[in-house]
Amino acid sequence: MPPRDISELAHRLGRRAEAVCRRYLSNGRRVGNYWLVGDARNAQGRSMFVRLKGSESGKGAAGKWTDAATGEHGDLLDVIRESLGLADFRDVSKEARSFLSMPYVDCERGEPRSPAVPAAGGSTEAARRLVSMSWSIPGTLVETYLRGRGVTALHETGSLRFHPSCYYRPDGGPTETWPAMIATVTDLKGKLTGAHRTWLDPAGFSEAHLGRAPIDTPRRAMGELLGHAVRFGCCCDVMAAGEGIETMLSQRTVLPAMPAMAALSAAHLSAILFPGTLRRIYIARDNDPAGDAAVATLIERTNAAGIEAIVLTPQLGDFNEDLRLLGADALRAILRVQLAPQDVDRFMKRAA
Incomplete structure (x- = not known):
């Protein structure tokens, strides 16, 4: 759904803020120009307050809410999502339109139709x-x-x-x-x-x-995960890639200046997309068959792209195990002998 349509839907809900609250936050109650409730999931309490009257947009708009206990904030679309436990924004849109007595509109074709089955694992919009x-x-x-x-x-x-x-x-x-x-x-x-x-x-x-x-x-x-990653630092000509977030952050504990990305699984590691500036990549291998297969595939792809690939192998199951069980000095020693000599001075943190 285009951002303008999302904004319009939120504005329409804001004009009926109290009715939305009575429907989806039924454990709360009105106090002056606010609706008080425990949280956006309709828990009992008074830490969350929804503005019932206000401007059409901005922080003071009707329908805007804040949970003083957690710092969470949002609009009435978020209330619908949280109170009903919806993961896909298409389902949130359908529910909101049903409440407002509006036809459901397909986000791509702009035509009324039945909602599609939510994508497995959730959509990009839900993310x-x-x-x-x-x-x-x-x-x-x-x-x-x-x-x-x-x-x-x-x-x-x-x-x-x-x-x-x-x-x-x-x-x-x-x-x-x-x-x-x-x-x-x-x-x-x-x-x-x-x-x-x-x-x-x-x-x-x-x-x-x-x-x-x-x-x-x-x-x-x-x-959408294929080819993409969780990223730490800005990519340059050298970077590291691996499966897990904790694995890559463990490596950055002793290689703090080296950019890194976590692909989140062995299958996704083998399919990561390469930045145009990349000349050398360090592959943080997990010591298991899936990790071996991912490394083999990734090396084939780097060779074809003219990128130098160097495999980094942990002493235990992965680099987080090395860090937790062996310590930072041991991890530093494990990685030092596997790095290209010019990258030791460039990226490695000296022992305290």
Whole structure:
């Protein structure tokens, strides 16, 4: 849906803000010109307030809301999405139009029609809205989680965000909410194409779950991932690529100046797109059969593109295991002997 249409839909809902609140935030109540409720998921409480009267646009517009307890904010489209647990914006649009007694309009053809089945794993639009509902990681559970994994290099991590209560849908079970690390997936031009969620244990780090939530699948991705990645630092002629976010941040703990990207899986690592400036790529290998297959495919592609590829192999299962269990000095020594000599001085952090 074009941004102008999304804005118009939000404006129409804002004109009927109190009716929207009575429908989707039924556990709240009106106090003056505001609707008070626990949160955007219709919990009981008073920390979230929705403006019922105001201008057509801007921060003071009717329908704008803020949760004073978490810092979350948004419009009434976000309320519909959160209160009903909708992952795909097409479903949000359909629900909003139904409430407003408007026909559902296909976003591409501009014609009324039945909504398409939501894309598996969520759409790019759903990823974009999830990212917009999250915020930067300093002082959040994400920072605690990463430090628990041994990661101290948190510079240039704008691609990582925090969501305090991200929906998780177990197979065959009711929807749950857990805090989550949200990673933005972008293309070579920096355009957001997807998002990756790592649900976190609010109790903190433990060896049993390594800081992740005690659920069956604590990691899931949504949107368009093929060829794209979670990026740290600005690409130049040399960069590193690997599967996991924690793997690449572990490497950056001792190679803080080297740009890196996390492809999120072995299959996606083998298909990453190369920046035009790239001349040498370090492939952070995971010690498993899937990792071996991804490295082999990626080397074939780099050879065909005239890019030098150097494989970096961890001593244990991956570089985060090396960092956590062996320490930063050991990881530095493991990587030093595998780097091109000119890149040691250029990218490697000296031991304290």
